[in-house]
Amino acid sequence: MSTVTPLSPRRRWAALSVLVGAVLLLAIDSTVLYLAVPSLTRDLAPSGTQVLWIGDIYSLALAGLLVTMGTVADRFGRRRTLLVGATAFGAASAAAAFAPTAGALIAARLLLGVAGATIMPSTLSIIRDLFVDPVERSRAIAVWAAASGGGLALGPLVGGVLLERFWWGSVFLINVPVVLAIVVGGLLLLPESRNPAPGRFDLVSAALSAVTVVPVVYAVKHATTHGLDLTTAGLVALGVLAGLAFVSRQRRSPDPTIDVGLFRNPAFTGAVLATLISIFALTGLLFFFSQYLQLARGMRPLVAGLAEMPATLASIAVVVLVGAARRRLGMGRAIAAGLAVASVGLVAVAVAEAAPGYLWLGLALVPIGLGVGLAMTLETDAVVSAVPRARAGAAASVSETAYELGVALGIAVLGSVVTLAYRSGLHLPDGITASARATAQDSFAGATGVLEAGSPAGEAAREAFVGAMQMASLSAAAIMAVAALVAWRTIPSETAPEAAPVPEPLETRA
Numbered sequence: 001m002s003t004v005t006p007l008s009p010r011r012r013w014a015a016l017s018v019l020v021g022a023v024l025l026l027a028i029d030s031t032v033l034y035l036a037v038p039s040l041t042r043d044l045a046p047s048g049t050q051v052l053w054i055g056d057i058y059s060l061a062l063a064g065l066l067v068t069m070g071t072v073a074d075r076f077g078r079r080r081t082l083l084v085g086a087t088a089f090g091a092a093s094a095a096a097a098f099a100p101t102a103g104a105l106i107a108a109r110l111l112l113g114v115a116g117a118t119i120m121p122s123t124l125s126i127i128r129d130l131f132v133d134p135v136e137r138s139r140a141i142a143v144w145a146a147a148s149g150g151g152l153a154l155g156p157l158v159g160g161v162l163l164e165r166f167w168w169g170s171v172f173l174i175n176v177p178v179v180l181a182i183v184v185g186g187l188l189l190l191p192e193s194r195n196p197a198p199g200r201f202d203l204v205s206a207a208l209s210a211v212t213v214v215p216v217v218y219a220v221k222h223a224t225t226h227g228l229d230l231t232t233a234g235l236v237a238l239g240v241l242a243g244l245a246f247v248s249r250q251r252r253s254p255d256p257t258i259d260v261g262l263f264r265n266p267a268f269t270g271a272v273l274a275t276l277i278s279i280f281a282l283t284g285l286l287f288f289f290s291q292y293l294q295l296a297r298g299m300r301p302l303v304a305g306l307a308e309m310p311a312t313l314a315s316i317a318v319v320v321l322v323g324a325a326r327r328r329l330g331m332g333r334a335i336a337a338g339l340a341v342a343s344v345g346l347v348a349v350a351v352a353e354a355a356p357g358y359l360w361l362g363l364a365l366v367p368i369g370l371g372v373g374l375a376m377t378l379e380t381d382a383v384v385s386a387v388p389r390a391r392a393g394a395a396a397s398v399s400e401t402a403y404e405l406g407v408a409l410g411i412a413v414l415g416s417v418v419t420l421a422y423r424s425g426l427h428l429p430d431g432i433t434a435s436a437r438a439t440a441q442d443s444f445a446g447a448t449g450v451l452e453a454g455s456p457a458g459e460a461a462r463e464a465f466v467g468a469m470q471m472a473s474l475s476a477a478a479i480m481a482v483a484a485l486v487a488w489r490t491i492p493s494e495t496a497p498e499a500a501p502v503p504e505p506l507e508t509r510a
Helices: 011-046 048-076 078-097 102-130 134-165 175-187 203-227 231-252 260-264 266-296 301-307 309-320 322-329 333-354 359-385 387-423 432-441 442-452 454-492
Strands: 190-192 507-509
Touching: 011 048, 011 078, 011 102, 011 134, 011 175, 011 266, 011 442, 048 078, 048 102, 048 203, 078 102, 078 175, 078 190, 102 134, 102 190, 102 507, 134 301, 134 309, 134 322, 134 359, 190 266, 203 231, 203 387, 231 260, 260 266, 266 301, 266 333, 266 387, 266 442, 266 454, 301 309, 309 322, 309 359, 322 333, 322 359, 333 359, 333 454, 359 387, 359 454, 387 454, 432 442, 442 454
Parallel strands: none
Antiparallel strands: 190 507
């Protein structure tokens, strides 16, 4: 066992570039698919439920496995875990690119989620290891968060550029050369680190953590299609019981997968809750926003991607504002302010979605990017700074689990709100064949394939979808406001400078 040998500033920031590349890859991959939904719908003909699964299975797998993979990284080496996960991510991306059916694409997206779960917790825990100074660490996390938030918004632009020239599978195939660069850079620049006393690996806890998450999300999807039946109730009950068993086991275990005592820290707990709620609101809307731009506004994929750039640029601009916001407002108030600004932006989006021009819609995206970018940076900093370095991987996995669970539940719940509102608001005129009517009622993407644009039936479908998007936007705004309230009430807002941490022993190899 040895203490960490500090790397030179140049080596630290070069290593950060590899970690930023990894998180940017994952963030882009979580949204790049949204823009490809119309074209893959034409080729693979998925049902409305399959479209939701194609979007959701990735985050569902991530959320179910992040806690386990964070512990694996702490035990077996964070660099090793990241590089193995990146290699698997590249292989799964190639499988997704050439998927022949909707079912095969869902399976490939599942594998992408499993691989991504091995990458994400390692990036944050390595940052915690590289940057010991709290001020420098905050800057590094701000860059990391900008890559994560910017990648979410950059995905549609990347997808638009690719879809202008290539088939929908190109949005996955582009991952392969990026993965190669990450693996080579990681081998050359990243130090290896692990928990020097990890204890035994608890397979039962790993299984319970997954069973806590997956059935609940599946229950939401099942309820959308079949209503609140016994299956829905049984799945929710299974998730709750597994969660209670998981917490009980962590309390009794000498080597817990998650130290539940961390949740006694208000900054940690509040940041995790605010992340879960705010990402639930944001991604549930974003999943359908690219379809709205293309199908309801008639934009080409590249133009639709450019139309989302105001949010991207605003989230990147946060890097220069986050330090001042934290010093002036304190952690909790700054996070709450960011989420409140994002909530106002979502209300503005709901209003602008029915407007004929783009200007107001583009302006409405700016406060969303600013607010979410600020909040995500500070929430991540609060989580990572609250734990000893030896447990950084497990703590980072809690934050990322909240994030990915928010993504999965957001797509499942708000995506279902869009689908149900569209179906209830769709009133097609007479004279349409039964098969065309059934396809149009299943989803708006399906409707554009069987109904002529500009016809009475086509306009009815478009108006129903715009109304559904407005309902989802207002719902997301209300949920984002709740996240702001949670952050304000639970996360401390002391503005005094953070004390320098005491160095802790950690096994490290260059």
